[in-house]
Amino acid sequence: MSSTAPVLFFPGTLCDERIFLPLWKQLSIAQRRYVPLQWASSKEEMLALSEDRILSGEKVHLVGYSMGGYIATLVAARNMSNIASMTLISFDPAGLSDSEISQRKTLVKTLKNGHFKPDNEAYLARFIHPSRLQDNEVAGVVKSMAQDLGKSTLLAHTLATTPRDNTYKLLERISTPIALVGGVDDKIANIESLRLAATKLSNATLCELENTGHMLPLEQTSLLASVISTNIGVQK
Template identity: 45%
Template structure:
């Protein structure tokens, strides 16, 4: 909750948010509490059954606004936001990628996803494990039950069918960096300092390949940056967009 001293950061331009795998609005709720964005939209990627539907939902949200839109994507949502930006360049004011890579998946990650799809197909998926859950968070937050429970609840509510659809939708994954490097709009890269899924070196490599980009690391955050450092992320977004 906001206190009387926590005045929301103002953003008076349209912003469209894209959630990550097995995420819904709850991934951004804490951050939104620190932001005043009259022109805000959210792409419910959890509703989509495949990539085509993800693109359709994204285009629909862009159409809410007449002026160019700022796209903000978290994790998998960053990749979908980047795809959307590339296909609608004249409609995009900026692209912000939160803990998100837009290159091809490493072979190890591809194998892990294929194994997970097999587990889901065999009806053996029992939800996220405690070990896996804690990997998403900075060391200082791995015992923070409020933060952990947000992710647990999204996993339980959205379930195996949504997870399978989202994994399948973005696999195989095209490397978008060469095309993003040619885009006229700025690309803002931001991640937690201890992200075990999208490392600092990965973000730095992206930054080097994108001449139109800047890069920021936020302290005391892992992959769940929007939950772990919601106010810092809100301040960051306001500084880049407002």
Template identity: 30%
Template structure:
């Protein structure tokens, strides 16, 4: 690829995440990669979230999604294959939510309807990061600050709007674009087996698994993630 190639990249965050999800990653991206945060945290419905992705792709055909944002990005790409030339899915499964996650979300919804949300506890944050980072106060504070800045109303809305996720696995073979799946060995939310199954079903996919990393890949392993993305987009 030419060194002058500009890759305009639309980046879709996960539940209760904002632009700060990418703040550790962006400094390591090649200068030819031009990231744009898709602010789905400001959207009131899933339809509006997909519309925000569509608007971002007016300037770019490269789409990246993290966690819930990865599911939305995949959903969008399957419905609009001509608009997406490459897709990166980070810590995200095409299968939607497990029974355990559905039950946990129901409990959270019940709580949010009857209580004032006080933010993520430190114990809750530990479910999203690998054990090696349980004493990383800077990382934990960043995750808690993102959650606090968005608040209970955003969390309630996002859970309500994104919990009905159908299994997209049967449609993966129809997706023509290049797909990069990135996961983590210590992710407690998305299994390695799910990611491996996705890679087998997609016609043009590669899978990268990171060690010493939990669910919050862009914050836990930003330098390693940037190297993978730079190679994927620019061949370097």
């Protein structure tokens, strides 16, 4: 059985369709719509690209990964009558801490000075579980996306989504099911913060996956496909 309602996919920072390609192969979706956030240079453009893919009067499922989870949340809050469900992957609804904002400011300065080495082992280790750092289907894809999209895309994405406010109040207003999916070893979307979010949001459930870093759609594809299938109401 496939999903008849459209499913919108929102990629993360410095990601394109490649973050979802393995996942799409394992999902039975009749109407799959991808939001090309890599084309946007501001939050307003991200929202415009997203809402262009929702037709008047229809119900859609939203699947947002990392930064895409933030944009999906903003879209859902602005189009509540059109939302059938939400799956938020490796995304912390609590927003950015002061230390994370400081790190982003440092990153912006670094990028503006022309320094960007996406194949750096330390850079990759922030996002990928140690067991997959030599896996071309994970690390290789991450490096390829970063090299192809480049520092200008990373800079645009960082500036467009900083600061990032707490979105609990927005999610509380949404009456549809919300599935939070997090990696126990994720260094970006901390699992303890996701656990707190799941207790604060009455309409949310949390699925914790082990042996995965932040690149969860590539690292735990089959388990994630099962979570999404359950949340949008189809058989995998």
